Amino acid sequence: MSAPVLDVRGLAYAYPDGRQALYGVDLRVERGERVALLGPNGAGKTTLVLHLNGIHLPGRGSVTVAGLPVAPDTVPEVRRRVGVVFQDPDDQLFMPTVRDDVAFGPANLGLRGPELDARVAEALAAVGMTEVADRPPHHLSYGQRRRVAVATVLAMRPDVLVLDEPSSNLDPASRRELAVVLGSLDITVLMVTHDLPYAAELCERAVILSGGVVVADGPTAAVLGDSDLLAAHRLELPVGFDLARMWKHHGP
Amino acid sequence: MGAPHGHLLHYHGHSVVHRLPAHLKVLALLAFVIVVVATPAREVAAFGGYALLLAGAVVVSRVPPGYLLVRMVVEVPFVVFALLMPVIATGPRVPVGPFSLSEAGLWGAWTLLAKGTLGVAASLLLATTTEPRGLVAGLQRLRLPPALVQILAFMLRYLEVVAAEMSRMRTARASRGFSARGPAAWRVLARSAGALFIRSYERGERVHLAMLSRGYQGSLPQLGAAAVTGRDLAAAVALPAAAGLVLAAAVLP
Structure with a gap:
């Protein structure tokens, strides 16, 4: 059996100012899984994400990506394997044009010339953004920018796609279009969100991180169906939202 | 793509000047300006020659002259200073209409105006015919x-x-x-x-x-830029070379 794509064990971390964010997180994500990482603000979700690609190194415990432990000397390879899409696409898209931006990651991996062009074209096609390749990012709509941000990471052919609040600030149509794009990708996904319907629509498994530890881990239906559990961790489904009805239409 | 959105200076087009690789245009501009600056102030005809050459380049670029003229207002502070020079400079004075102006000041004003205007106009031609991204790629290519x-x-x-x-x-x-x-x-x-x-x-x-x-290790990858052809080189050399000939014709006995 192959190693899990993500294997986090006993991960604890305190920021340099002494504030402790994670108190022993255990999380395994197998190849091909789509996992929603849920939790209230301040639960440590972003801190956990920054450990997955070696921006933070574990204070205690370990993070292993497809068999490779995250350590100072493995960081470049870890960052290729774990593609993080940050919340604000204006932070993610920093190059003068969309094409340059999508090429940034693979160029850092050493790709050049036609090989690089092919990688960029492939990533933009995967998110349906081929026609904006030569535009500057600030001339795109927010929804388009979010999709291009996904492409910038896909271009590195990561083993796992980590999305930080992918649906935030999107209008309903852009939110749905992004869901279609994400649903069409054949890749392992870890989606950090507190948009519970989005998690229900796209992920078959849900994990709740609260107070720096994992407090629930199971099928999305079971986790989101437990209203007491959700309430205990400041999570709520929208008023009137019916999980059973949604799954009849979409099914994760 | 290519709609003229939000660019302060760039004028969208597909002329020879637009298509020239940015780093060649930067070098051509630099060479042209050096020739202009190196020209002695009293070679008035040479400056006329440069102006004609530059006007020719503008025609080839198909940027409307009005578009450039409006943007030349950046030069206004220098023009004001140039106009003051004949009044405040010292030395022998010559009567000009009702005023008595400094001769050295007049030559100074003329030099500043002529060289400044040519420099500003040439720089604007570069800015209007080059996408900002192309300019960055060009400077990157120039190391x-x-x-x-x-x-x-x-x-x-x-x-x-x-x-x-x-x-x-x-x-x-x-x-x-x-x-x-x-x-x-x-x-x-x-x-x-x-x-x-x-x-x-x-x-x-x-x-x-x-x-x-995304694997950043301290430098940006080279931004994509088109390969340079012999024709590009010839086109880029044209303006500064012609200006150089004008200078040579003016100063050589």
């Missing part, structure tokens, strides 16, 4: 230090983001009844500027994280 290339690239990318942030802050202030009148408002404006700086600094940190996440 401008990576730190400067990155500063330029990020300025291009984030100028509008920061401007939008600033305008949202202005709206928020105005919505709560603030009007920027009198020194009492300075405190508020200074704090807004401080807040904008901190926000931009924090964005910088987030952008850096995003860059690290």
